[in-house]
Structures are given as C-alpha cells and as structure tokens.
Amino acid sequence: MLRILIRSSLRTNFPAASALHTSSVEWAARKGTREKAKKKKIKVEVKKVGFIPHNQRNKDKLLTAVVNKHVDDSWKQIPLDDVYVGRYYRWKVYPFREAVESHRETHHPTMYNVPNANLDVHIELNMVAEKKTRHIDNFYRIVKIDHSFSQGVDRQIIVFTKTKESAKEAMQAGATIAGGAELIRDVQNGEVQLSDYQYVLAHPEVLPELVTLRGLMKKKFPNPKNGSLGVDIPSMVQHFKNGIEYSAIRDENQRDFGLITTTIGSLNMDIDHLEKNLISVLKDVDSVRPKRDGKFITRVLLKSSPSSEQFKIDPFLYVNETYEKFVAKEDNEAEVKDEEAQAVQ
Numbered sequence: 001m002l003r004i005l006i007r008s009s010l011r012t013n014f015p016a017a018s019a020l021h022t023s024s025v026e027w028a029a030r031k032g033t034r035e036k037a038k039k040k041k042i043k044v045e046v047k048k049v050g051f052i053p054h055n056q057r058n059k060d061k062l063l064t065a066v067v068n069k070h071v072d073d074s075w076k077q078i079p080l081d082d083v084y085v086g087r088y089y090r091w092k093v094y095p096f097r098e099a100v101e102s103h104r105e106t107h108h109p110t111m112y113n114v115p116n117a118n119l120d121v122h123i124e125l126n127m128v129a130e131k132k133t134r135h136i137d138n139f140y141r142i143v144k145i146d147h148s149f150s151q152g153v154d155r156q157i158i159v160f161t162k163t164k165e166s167a168k169e170a171m172q173a174g175a176t177i178a179g180g181a182e183l184i185r186d187v188q189n190g191e192v193q194l195s196d197y198q199y200v201l202a203h204p205e206v207l208p209e210l211v212t213l214r215g216l217m218k219k220k221f222p223n224p225k226n227g228s229l230g231v232d233i234p235s236m237v238q239h240f241k242n243g244i245e246y247s248a249i250r251d252e253n254q255r256d257f258g259l260i261t262t263t264i265g266s267l268n269m270d271i272d273h274l275e276k277n278l279i280s281v282l283k284d285v286d287s288v289r290p291k292r293d294g295k296f297i298t299r300v301l302l303k304s305s306p307s308s309e310q311f312k313i314d315p316f317l318y319v320n321e322t323y324e325k326f327v328a329k330e331d332n333e334a335e336v337k338d339e340e341a342q343a344v345q
Contacts, residue, residue: 068254069124069251069254069257070124070126070256070257070298071091071124071298071299073089073090073091074090076088076089076090077089077090078090079092091312092312093312093313093314094302094311094312094313095313096271096274096275096278096302096313097271097275098311099302099311099313100119100267100271100274100302101271102309102311103117103119103267103302103304103307103309103311104267106304106307106309107267107304107307112306112307114267114306115267115268116266116267116268117266117267117304117305117306118263118265118266118267118304118305119263119264119265119266119267119269119274119302119303119304120261120262120263120264120302120303120304120305121260121261121262121263121264121278121281121300121301121302121303122259122260122261122300122301122302122303122310123259123260123261123281123282123285123297123299123300123315124257124258124259124297124298124299124300125248125257125258125259125260125285125296125297125298126256126257126258126294126295126296126297126298127248127250127255127256127257127258128256128290128292128294129290129292130290130291130292132292135250135255135256136248136250136258136288136290137250138247138248138249138250138258139247139248139288140245140246140247140248141226141245141246141284141285141288142226142239142240142243142244142245142246143243143244143245143246143280143281143284144227144238144239144243144280145242145243145244145276145277145280146273146276146277146280147265147269147270147273147274147276147277148238148242149265149266149269150266151244151263155198155199155240155241156176156196156197156198156199157174157175157176157197157198157199157200157201157237157240157241158175158176158177158178158183158192158194158197158199158200158201159175159177159178159179159201159202159233159237160178160179160180160183160184160200160201160202160203160206160210160222161178161179161180161202161203161205161206161233162180162203162205162206163180164180166178166203166233167179167180169233169234170201170233170234170237172234173233173234173235173237173238173241174237174238174241174242175201175237175241176197177192177197180206180209181209184206184209184210184212184213187213187216188212188213194213194216194217194220197220198240199220199228199240200217200220200221200222200228201222201228201229201233201236201237201240202222202228202229203229203230203231203233204229204230204231207222207229210222227239227240228240244262244263244264244277244280244281245262246260246261246262246281246285247260248260248285260285262281264277264278264281265277267304278318279318282297282300282315282318282319283318283319285297285319286319286320289323290323291323292323293322293323294322294323295321295322296323297315297316297319299312299315300312300313300314300315301313
C-alpha cells in the first residue's frame with residue numbers, strides 16, 4: 001500500500017519526461033548581422049609611436065616658420081663701392097628705367113637671346129587686416145591697362161545686353177558671344193554652357209531677365225564692384241579681354257606674408273608703356289589695402305626669366321606708403337559719386 005502511495009505522489013508532483021524540451025533551436029540572424037560581426041573581428045593595425053618630447057613635436061612645421069619672409073634691411077649700411085658683399089648691405093633700389101635696361105642687357109641676342117621675354121613684377125604684401133589678430137584672405141583681380149600685350153591666353157567672354165547695337169559693339173571689342181533675351185533662353189535650355197566662359201558681362205538694362213540665371217552663374221554674376229556690370233560695354237570687354245590678371249596668395253606658414261607675381265609686358269615694349277602698366281597694377285593692389293597703419297605693399301622686384309637677376313624698385317613713387325585716412329575718405333566719396341552717376345544714366 002505504501003509503495004502505491006509513493007508512486008502516485010511522484011506522478012502528480014513531477015512532469016513526464018516527454019514534457020521536457022531539451023533540443024537546441026538556432027534562430028536566424030538578421031541580414032548583415034553576421035557580416036558586421038566578421039568585420040569587427042578584423043584587427044586594425046595600430047602603429048605605435050614612441051614618446052616624443054614636447055619641444056620636438058611638429059618640429060618640421062616650426063622650422064619652416066622660423067625664417068621671416070618680410071625683408072627689412074633698413075638697418076644695414078648703404079654700399080659706397082661698386083663691389084661689396086650683398087648680405088651685409090642694403091638692397092640697391094633701381095629706377096624703373098634702369099631696371100628694365102639691365103634686364104635687356106642680359107636678354108640681348110649675344111647672351112640669353114630672348115629680347116621679347118616677359119617682364120614680371122613680384123609684389124610682397126603685409127596681409128595683416130584692420131585687427132592685428134586677423135589676416136586678409138587671398139584675392140584675385142584683373143587690372144585694366146592702357147598698353148595691352150600678348151599674354152598667351154584667349155579669354156572667353158559672354159556679354160548680355162538688351163539692344164542689338166550694343167551686342168554688335170561687344171563682338172567688335174572682342175567678346176566671344178553677345179545677346180539679350182534669346183541668349184538667356186539658350187543658357188536656360190543648355191545650348192550655351194556658362195562654364196565655357198571665364199567672364200560674364202552685362203548691361204544694367206538686362207538685369208531683370210538675367211536674375212533667372214543667378215543660380216547658374218554664382219560668383220560669375222555681373223557686379224559693378226569688379227567692373228563686370230556697366231553701361232560702357234566695349235570698354236568693359238577690353239578690360240577683361242586684355243587686362244592683367246593677378247592673385248594675392250597668403251603664405252601657409254607665415255600668415256602675415258602675401259605674394260603677387262604677374263606679368264606687366266615684354267622687354268621689347270616701350271619703357272614708358274611698361275611703367276604705366278606697373279602703375280595700374282600697383283594702384284589696383286593698393287585699392288584693397290586694409291584700413292590700418294603701416295605698409296601694405298612691402299617690397300617690389302622686377303624679374304625676367306630665364307635670368308635669375310631681380311631688381312628692387314620703389315613702389316612708393318606711385319602709391320602711398322602708409323594708410324592715410326583723408327585720402328581713403330576722398331576715394332570713398334568719389335566711388336559713391338560714380339555709382340550715383342551710373343544709376344542716373
């Protein structure tokens with residue numbers, strides 16, 4: 001009887017062996033999960049770098065910034081003899097005519113034999129802005145000159161104007177293509193690509209229709225400040241067709257030093273014409289001078305390859321050496337008057 005009671009109690013208190021689930025189930029992983037897991041297992045090689053003392057970190061960058069590119073030799077003596085060790089004395093300042101004649105001597109057919117070589121001007125700038133802790137950004141400009149020369153480039157210019165007479169004048173002045181509403185439609189339809197043209201010029205009368213192309217033009221959109229918007233279309237075309245292009249580039253390691261290198265003509269040109277082109281460039285550079293004390297243009301050299309000679313000239317014969325407030329005020333008033341006169345016309 002006792003055995004029967006024990007068996008019955010065991011059956012009621014413990015489940016049957018068949019009710020226990022012992023088999024393992026492998027649920028399918030989501031797509032990509034296993035691939036991600038494999039990628040995590042890939043070991044990334046980390047190159048160990050030994051300890052570098054603080055005074056040796058970025059040593060290469062520090063070495064490049066040690067030499068000051070602004071050359072100030074005003075504390076040196078003026079040479080009295082014809083032969084002297086250059087590094088102990090001031091650079092000789094040449095009159096413009098003498099500098100050009102010196103280059104002509106080395107480029108004579110009996111020497112380098114390149115009498116029509118380009119005459120390059122090397123302009124050094126102090127890029128400190130109005131606030132001493134800030135610096136001027138790089139800038140690009142094109143200068144109108146009175147005496148054009150072959151620069152070895154064919155600039156493509158598109159002109160938007162309202163009248164056929166004005167478009168004809170633009171083409172005669174050297175524009176690649178000129179037109180009005182029809183030309184605007186061709187640009188919208190993709191028949192004319194704005195990317196094929198370096199410069200976009202326009203007459204103020206066509207601006208209402210031209211606004212539809214602002215998104216395509218972006219920075220090329222005509223602007224009176226850079227001379228691409230105005231009423232004298234032939235003069236504008238000649239400005240951008242034959243003008244001197246230049247860029248002011250700030251040094252990466254010395255942020256207060258900027259450099260402009262451009263060509264003002266060829267050695268076989270008239271010296272007076274070369275000097276006038278130089279004056280145009282210097283005055284244009286001086287027009288973006290920051291409103292602060294001190295020099296903006298610090299040094300100007302004349303060069304002509306393949307010769308390595310460089311002649312220092314005095315730029316302050318043509319532009320002011322330091323910023324003058326009353327001169328800037330007069331210039332601003334003159335610009336305002338010019339803009340008002342153009343608006344009336």
